Amino acid sequence: MNPEQKRTIPPSPSKIKGYITAILFIILIWGSSVKTESSIGEFIVGFPNIMDLLGQMFPPNWGYFNNITDAMLETIRMAVIGTTFGAILSIPVTLFSASNLVQNAWIFYPVRFILNLIRTIPDLLLAAIFVAIFGLGSLPGILSLTVFSIGIIAKLTYEAIESIDQGPLEAMTAVGANKIQLIVFGVIPQVLAYFISYILYTFEINVRAAAVLGLVGAGGIGLFYNKTLGFLEYDKASSIILYTLVVVLFIDFISTKLREKLI
Numbered sequence: 001m002n003p004e005q006k007r008t009i010p011p012s013p014s015k016i017k018g019y020i021t022a023i024l025f026i027i028l029i030w031g032s033s034v035k036t037e038s039s040i041g042e043f044i045v046g047f048p049n050i051m052d053l054l055g056q057m058f059p060p061n062w063g064y065f066n067n068i069t070d071a072m073l074e075t076i077r078m079a080v081i082g083t084t085f086g087a088i089l090s091i092p093v094t095l096f097s098a099s100n101l102v103q104n105a106w107i108f109y110p111v112r113f114i115l116n117l118i119r120t121i122p123d124l125l126l127a128a129i130f131v132a133i134f135g136l137g138s139l140p141g142i143l144s145l146t147v148f149s150i151g152i153i154a155k156l157t158y159e160a161i162e163s164i165d166q167g168p169l170e171a172m173t174a175v176g177a178n179k180i181q182l183i184v185f186g187v188i189p190q191v192l193a194y195f196i197s198y199i200l201y202t203f204e205i206n207v208r209a210a211a212v213l214g215l216v217g218a219g220g221i222g223l224f225y226n227k228t229l230g231f232l233e234y235d236k237a238s239s240i241i242l243y244t245l246v247v248v249l250f251i252d253f254i255s256t257k258l259r260e261k262l263i
Contacts, residue, residue, distance in 0.1 A: 057238035064239040068224050072243060075220035078141045079206040086149020087199045090157065093150060095183065097158035100166065118151035123209045127218040141218035145206045156198045157191060164190040200255040207251055211244050
């Protein structure tokens with residue numbers, strides 16, 4: 001082997017970038033703790049109070065399950081209705097947000113801005129606004145979950161549409177297909193499985209969200225959270241937490257299996 005043909009070993013990458021990143025991360029953590037006036041010392045001092053609270057929460061009040069079953073079912077129904085309405089209303093929003101379907105930037109950019117605005121507003125704040133408008137009950141919770149679902153489903157779906165294979169669309173355009181035909185025969189078959197998967201994913205999130213909307217009077221199991229915590233009935237509050245955990249884990253398991261079969 002000629003000396004010129006000897007394999008050259010590349011130099012090891014510089015570690016300066018890693019050091020700078022670590023230093024910036026430490027500064028960020030330190031600055032955040034200073035501005036929020038929090039410290040590890042406060043956590044250590046308050047840790048015994050955490051253990052006292054946990055001691056009051058266990059064992060749970062198992063008999064309280066009978067009192068909250070109807071409220072848990074109402075929570076699930078709120079999530080089902082809110083997700084369904086949100087999925088239906090997200091369809092036109094999705095189509096107007098996809099830049100490969102609507103080439104006019106004066107259309108899809110404003111629609112995307114509205115989607116960003118929807119996702120910026122927390123679901124609890126939406127529920128509080130609707131409670132102020134419609135009063136206490138399940139309706140404000142359903143409306144807040146509907147708006148929340150539109151933001152998630154439309155965002156994920158229009159990104160899926162923009163990443164589809166453009167070949168079928170170009171071929172259909174070449175033979176004179178109109179916009180509706182492009183969507184029905186070229187777009188929907190490619191994104192339908194993803195759309196259903198996003199609906200199931202949003203439903204999982206909405207079950208968790210609906211469980212706490214009652215804290216602002218929007219119905220569901222959250223009303224019992226507010227009641228038990230307000231009266232310092234921590235054993236009952238732990239029963240609600242465990243009940244909610246079992247329901248959420250079951251729904252997550254079923255939803256995950258369905259999404260695995262779709263994609």
